[in-house]
Amino acid sequence: MNLAITSSILAGKLISKLTKLGGNGGTALPGLVSTRLNPKLLSYFSKQITKSSVLITGTNGKTTTSRTLGTILATNQMSYVHNRAGSNLLRGITTAFLEKSNWDGKVNNDYGIFEVDEFVLPQALEQIKTKVVVINNLFRDQLDRYGEIETVWSRWDKSVRQVDKETFLVLNADDPNVSFLGKNTRAKVLYYGIEDPTQGSTLTPDVLDAQKCRECGTELDFEVFYASHMGVYQCPKCHLMRPHPHVSASNIKISGVDKVSFDLSLGENTISLSLPLGGIFNIYNILAAVTVAASLGLDLKAISLGLSKVQPVFGRGEKLQIDNKNLYIALVKNPSGFNEVLKLLSYEPKKKHLLIIINDLIADGRDVSWLWDVDFEKLKDTTLNVTLSGLRAADLALRLKYAHLDSRIVSPVQTNIAEALRTSLEKLKSGETLYVLPTYTAMLQLRKELESKGLKNFSLD
Amino acid sequence: MNLRIGYMYGKTMNIYGDRGNILTLVNRCRWRDIQIEVINIEVGDKLTAGEIDLFFWGGGQDREQILASSDLKGDKAKILRESIEDGAALLAICGGYQLLGKYYKPSQGTELDGVGIFDAHTIGSNKRMIGNLVVETDRLSGKLETLVGFENHSGKTHLGKTAQSLGNVLIGFGNNSEDRTEGCIYKNAIGCYLHGPALPKNPMLADFLILKGLQHKDRAITKLKPLDDTLELQTHLSILERIKNQR
Numbered sequence: 022m023n024l025a026i027t028s029s030i031l032a033g034k035l036i037s038k039l040t041k042l043g044g045n046g047g048t049a050l051p052g053l054v055s056t057r058l059n060p061k062l063l064s065y066f067s068k069q070i071t072k073s074s075v076l077i078t079g080t081n082g083k084t085t086t087s088r089t090l091g092t093i094l095a096t097n098q099m100s101y102v103h104n105r106a107g108s109n110l111l112r113g114i115t116t117a118f119l120e121k122s123n124w125d126g127k128v129n130n131d132y133g134i135f136e137v138d139e140f141v142l143p144q145a146l147e148q149i150k151t152k153v154v155v156i157n158n159l160f161r162d163q164l165d166r167y168g169e170i171e172t173v174w175s176r177w178d179k180s181v182r183q184v185d186k187e188t189f190l191v192l193n194a195d196d197p198n199v200s201f202l203g204k205n206t207r208a209k210v211l212y213y214g215i216e217d218p219t220q221g222s223t224l225t226p227d228v229l230d231a232q233k234c235r236e237c238g239t240e241l242d243f244e245v246f247y248a249s250h251m252g253v254y255q256c257p258k259c260h261l262m263r264p265h266p267h268v269s270a271s272n273i274k275i276s277g278v279d280k281v282s283f284d285l286s287l288g289e290n291t292i293s294l295s296l297p298l299g300g301i302f303n304i305y306n307i308l309a310a311v312t313v314a315a316s317l318g319l320d321l322k323a324i325s326l327g328l329s330k331v332q333p334v335f336g337r338g339e340k341l342q343i344d345n346k347n348l349y350i351a352l353v354k355n356p357s358g359f360n361e362v363l364k365l366l367s368y369e370p371k372k373k374h375l376l377i378i379i380n381d382l383i384a385d386g387r388d389v390s391w392l393w394d395v396d397f398e399k400l401k402d403t404t405l406n407v408t409l410s411g412l413r414a415a416d417l418a419l420r421l422k423y424a425h426l427d428s429r430i431v432s433p434v435q436t437n438i439a440e441a442l443r444t445s446l447e448k449l450k451s452g453e454t455l456y457v458l459p460t461y462t463a464m465l466q467l468r469k470e471l472e473s474k475g476l477k478n479f480s481l482d
Numbered sequence: 483m484n485l486r487i488g489y490m491y492g493k494t495m496n497i498y499g500d501r502g503n504i505l506t507l508v509n510r511c512r513w514r515d516i517q518i519e520v521i522n523i524e525v526g527d528k529l530t531a532g533e534i535d536l537f538f539w540g541g542g543q544d545r546e547q548i549l550a551s552s553d554l555k556g557d558k559a560k561i562l563r564e565s566i567e568d569g570a571a572l573l574a575i576c577g578g579y580q581l582l583g584k585y586y587k588p589s590q591g592t593e594l595d596g597v598g599i600f601d602a603h604t605i606g607s608n609k610r611m612i613g614n615l616v617v618e619t620d621r622l623s624g625k626l627e628t629l630v631g632f633e634n635h636s637g638k639t640h641l642g643k644t645a646q647s648l649g650n651v652l653i654g655f656g657n658n659s660e661d662r663t664e665g666c667i668y669k670n671a672i673g674c675y676l677h678g679p680a681l682p683k684n685p686m687l688a689d690f691l692i693l694k695g696l697q698h699k700d701r702a703i704t705k706l707k708p709l710d711d712t713l714e715l716q717t718h719l720s721i722l723e724r725i726k727n728q729r
Contacts, residue, residue, distance in 0.1 A: 161497065164497070164498065164634055165612050165613075165632070165634060168610050168612070168634065168636070169497075169543045169544075170497075170543065171543050171544070171545060227501065228496060228501070229493075232493070232494065233545075381724070387612075387613070387614070387632075387728075388498075388614075388632040388634070388677070388678075390498045390499030390500075390502070390632060390677050390678055390679055391498075391499050392499065392502075393499035393500075393501060393502030393505065393679050393682070394496075394499050394501065412724060413724070415716060415717040415720035415721070416683070416717055416720075416721070418713060418716075418717065419682050419683065419713055419714060419717045420502075420682070422713055423502070423505050423506060423509050423682060
């Protein structure tokens with residue numbers, strides 16, 4: 022090991038310790054500084070992974086998919102490095118290594134699980150020797166960063182054309198943009214998907230991010246939509262079909278925001294599962310994790326043992342208790358995810374107390390136009406009251422007016438998150454639930470606020 | 483009396499919450515008991531002369547612009563031009579705006595024909611102009627007012643000699659990031675780069691379009707029933723405030 026590597030690791034580890042002492046999560050800074058000192062550091066670390074590194078990308082579900090995979094591996098005594106603290110840029114992955122390595126830069130892990138920002142996939146593939154690439158889905162999201170959805174897709178397309186034939190490419194069969202990536206690659210392609218038309222809708226959603234056949238440009242025929250543009254489709258002209266999934270879910274029952282059961286099929290084998298997660302999106306996340314686990318050689322028994330330990334991730338459908346009242350927190354960051362959360366809430370029959378928090382910092386996306394692609398009209402008859410908070414609460418108030426929510430159930434805007442949390446909790450009777458829907462940075466602020474209230478029983482990093 | 487709103491290529495050119503503009507037009511008419519009808523005009527659909535009082539056309543990606551440009555040839559483009567000459571109102575944002583000029587030359591690929599309503603052309607650049615956009619205009623009511631929104635485009639639009647801009651850029655890039663102009667207005671047709679979406683938080687722009695659309699039906703109509711725009715104007719102001727704080 023050369024001096025450049027030693028000093029960059031020292032610097033990174035010191036910063037990591039210092040930021041932790043200061044009470045900051047500091048998920049990117051150590052990696053950022055060490056990489057500045059030595060650009061090859063990530064590559065140096067990742068070469069030490071003895072078995073396989075897995076890269077997980079896509080608009081929605083990166084975190085839940087990674088955590089689920091982590092749980093499966095951990096249950097089966099397989100050790101791994103994971104950038105679970107949140108930063109999914111290369112510096113965040115480097116930070117994860119810095120924290121796992123000893124002071125001379127040795128990493129003793131068999132596997133790597135890396136959440137990768139959609140834009141960063143090509144660079145991640147260059148620097149990390151990768152065995153499995155997972156692509157979950159592609160929706161409009163943070164267009165102020167990415168420009169166009171198509172820009173993201175082209176980057177992915179270029180990436181999958183470059184991976185070698187030993188690599189597994191795990192793709193969502195139900196997303197036409199994603200499944201098409203399996204056509205032009207040497208990798209071993211594994212598809213996952215849902216096989217349960219009773220869970221889908223035949224109504225075309227108002228906003229679709231995949232309508233045209235990637236082969237010939239004709240409008241696709243959808244037999245069923247499971248969530249946004251994910252569904253069962255084919256091209257009426259060139260007969261491009263949704264690929265048959267190797268791993269699938271059928272016989273799905275969603276009974277509430279945190280209860281789902283389904284039959285999981287892996288090749289010829291099927292098992293029944295019951296999980297404390299909600300909604301179609303999470304079923305996709307589970308299927309993705311299962312497909313990766315299978316590609317790493319685990320059998321269904323080992324996988325189901327791991328799945329029995331799965332819990333929701335903080336802010337992604339986790340339930341907490343505070344003074345005899347319940348909090349349900351579900352991250353909302355783009356229209357497809359938000360619509361899915363609204364659909365999920367409709368599985369709870371009672372009228373609800375809501376707190377929606379919209380920020381417009383860089384990690385949220387600077388632009389809030391997307392609020393107009395969310396079907397807030399659904400909340401009209403299912404809401405007891407809603408409190409609006411965050412830097413762009415006013416935009417949301419206006420959106421709700423045009424969604425015809427009665428102004429009597431919409432509390433005045435309260436930009437300050439701590440205040441909004443306090444007043445909306447005050448409206449609850451003991452035993453009732455407050456459903457909190459924050460954007461990304463709002464979720465982090467909320468977490469700080471809950472920690473300061475002494476709430477410690479949630480799955481912090 | 484029915485106000486007929488033509489929603490151009492809404493299925494594909496809706497990338498940026500632009501359907502919020504349709505929701506706004508529809509609601510602001512309903513709150514005033516103005517009967518409306520939204521007519522979707524997609525690729526392959528025919529356009530009938532005089533049928534539409536108010537057109538809306540949102541933004542889309544290059545791929546969708548190519549399809550729209552080749553659909554808007556011959557009669558369809560001619561009827562659209564004649565409708566505007568005849569006083570119909572129109573709002574086109576970003577991708578739609580670019581195709582209503584003379585031509586759009588993307589940074590990759592071939593030049594796309596425009597409808598030619600605006601004396602303007604757009605050239606793709608490799609710089610993306612992304613951020614909050616605040617415009618000052620006196621073209622709507624005669625008095626100076628601000629319009630707020632969010633822009634995200636790489637095309638630079640240059641206005642020709644006879645073109646009139648919608649207004650001046652106070653914050654942001656506008657048409658081309660060079661001459662501080664934003665948008666274009668010709669008769670009752672407006673093209674601009676204001677996503678956000680534009681109409682909910684700029685109710686004066688929404689009402690300008692609705693009034694002009696109604697006048698296309700009946701010239702005797704001179705004003706609209708006022709609405710309670712407290713929330714709309716509060717949001718408008720809160721965005722101006724937020725943008726100031728971000729800078």
